[in-house]
Amino acid sequence: MLDDFYTASIAEALDFADTHHWTRQPPRSDSARLRFLATRYAELGALASRLDTKPRLVKEVMKGRQSAPGSVLSQAIAKDVVRLWQPRVRRRAHHLISTGHDGMLVHFKAWFGFTGAAGSSDDGRVRHITERLPMAYAARLFQARYRNADEGELREIIADAVGEAYFNVSPRGKLHWVRLTDIVYIQFSY
Template sequence: MPLRLSADTVQEALDRADSRHWTRNPPHSMRARLTYLLKHYEPAALARRLQTTPSYFDALLGAQQVPEDHPLHYAVEREIVRMWQPRVRRRAHATILANGGQMTLSFRAWLGFTATAGSSDDPRLRFLSLHLDAPYPERLFTARRIGAPESELQAILNDALSICYFHRGRPAHPRESVSLDRIDFLEFYY
């Protein structure tokens, strides 16, 4: 099953971008992927990460073959992408930050804003590609590395969009902000 390269969350989009720097491919079969994940998690903890019950997870481990359209294939793939080659990931982040810390963001989402005159009552669907400058890549990498929740990552991204797109690097007014609502897809390139 090929990896999806776009995502609808900031966490997954960062993981997918990191996957472009891998030096080896992750395990391909479901059994090999589960074996790899079980080296990092206890079975009950992995079942929680995959959003399933421990008894169902045990049955999945005992199955000879798991169909590719099984709902857990996507969850297992997401965990593999999140966990695979952490040293390569850290090295790629260090290289990016040492060379100016710039990343490109492409997204299609409903973009809303709040300004001193009021807010957009009707967020508009936008497809944009833009560059995020320092310090936002470093803030995203740090928050992702420490396991920050999606809401925190999205707040960092909203700040970055406000500065990089609407204010073109100028400081924003304290009551001006941008928000991505209903993300259709999100991709980072670095």
């Protein structure tokens, strides 16, 4: 569906990782995808707003009278389908990961490290890291995603999790020792 999926968004990367647990494939054409999405939104205007287009164009594409112009709209439709497809299957997979039956692996290239003394080996810099996340952080990440937390909060959770696994430091209260910024790309597997 998203063959060349490449994102700096943690929320989108989580959604894409969920695709590996689907039991059925989503609709393939843009018009069929829009008909599916229309069942998830109260009104066509809200769907059009989400896709950053006009309701009239959504209606035309949905009816098959017009194809989605350009790959930007087509990709926005596909990403929203990925976000909403098979929520029960997604939650079941998240439960297994959160309870320790399976693990979560994160792979990213980003500015990562301590905001500390320049020149130390732990000082922040662009790093290419693959790390298994501690179980408790996977549960926190999924809970934050369910309530549509912003990217900043998701980054703090990932920074704390990878900081604990990579540097062996835990955050204390609201103090986040490790920072994750300027994400080039991020992927999850579970």
